[in-house]
Amino acid sequence: MDERVMKAICEHLKAVIYAEDKCIFREGEPLEKMLFITQGTAWTYTSISNNSIHESSNCSSVIKCLEKGDFFGEEILEWATNLKSFSDFPVSRKVVKSQTKVEAFAIRANDLKSVVCKFWWHFSSRELMQLNDPHSRRWQHLAASSIQVKWRLRHASRLVT
Numbered sequence: 539m540d541e542r543v544m545k546a547i548c549e550h551l552k553a554v555i556y557a558e559d560k561c562i563f564r565e566g567e568p569l570e571k572m573l574f575i576t577q578g579t580a581w582t583y584t585s586i587s588n589n590s591i592h593e594s595s596n597c598s599s600v601i602k603c604l605e606k607g608d609f610f611g612e613e614i615l616e617w618a619t620n621l622k623s624f625s626d627f628p629v630s631r632k633v634v635k636s637q638t639k640v641e642a643f644a645i646r647a648n649d650l651k652s653v654v655c656k657f658w659w660h661f662s663s664r665e666l667m668q669l670n671d672p673h674s675r676r677w678q679h680l681a682a683s684s685i686q687v688k689w690r691l692r693h694a695s696r697l698v699t
Contacts, residue, residue, distance in 0.1 A: 540657070540660055542657065543653065543657045543660050546653045546656060546657065547645060547650075547653055550645050550646070550649035550650070550652075550653065551574075551643040551644065551645055552643065552644050552645075552646075553641070553642075553643060554573075554641075554642050554643070554644045555639065555640070555641050555642075556578075556580075556636040556639070556640040556642070557636065557639060558636055558637065558638050558639050559635070559636060559637070560635065560636045561633065561634070561635050562580060562610075562634040562635065562636060562640070563610065563611075563630040563632065563633065563634040564630060564633055565584060565585055565630055565631065565632055565633045566629055566630065567629060567630055568627050568628075568629055568630075569611055569613055569614055569627070569628045569629055569630045569647070570646060570647050571611060571614070571644045571645060571646045571647060572609060572610070572611035572612065572614045572615065572644065572645050572647075572650060573609060573610045573611055573634075573642045573643070573644050574608075574609045574642055574643045574644070574645075575604050575605060575606055575607070575608050575609065575610075575640060575641075575642045576606060576641050576642055576643065577606055577639070577640065577641040577642075578605075578606075578636060578637075578638045578639050578640035578641055578642075579603060579604070579605050579636070579637045579638045579640070580603075580604040580610075580634050580635060580636045580637060580640050581601075581602070581603055581604070581634070581635055581637055582601050582602045582603075582604060582610065582632045582633065582634050583601050583602075583632060583633055583635075584601060584631065584632050584633070585633065601632065603637075604634070610632075610634055611630075613628040613630075613631075614628060614647045614650055615650065615654070615661070616628070617647070617651075618647070618650050618651040618653075618654040618655075618661075619654055619658075619661045627647070
């Protein structure tokens with residue numbers, strides 16, 4: 539990723555901490571930020587109604603474990619690149635819940651949208667399609683790690699001056 543784009547993203551990143559066993563995102567609610575996990579473990583799952591077992595029972599199905607280097611909320615990037623209005627704001631399709639204390643960096647949707655608008659040529663639809671490609675997990679991890687390093691360096695330089 540271009541150095542200027544990384545710098546612009548890092549300017550908007552905020553360090554966040556979630557205690558153990560806390561809901562980070564709820565299924566069906568507005569997805570207001572993208573999260574880059576630096577420490578801890580969170581689970582993503584979808585609530586599904588299973589009427590074949592009990593008429594009114596709800597059960598949850600664990601889908602994925604998020605750990606250091608993983609991220610959640612890529613729908614915001616897709617939303618920002620399509621230049622959609624806030625009325626077309628994405629909603630979370632999953633529940634994200636911390637299993638341990640989770641430390642992460644977050645970028646709010648409107649901040650990411652401003653970066654995408656400023657550097658639109660770096661966000662082509664071909665690159666976004668690769669987000670869902672299982673072979674690109676290695677690159678996703680590298681991108682998340684790079685953002686973390688850049689943010690820490692930028693934050694450290696601010697403390698020195």
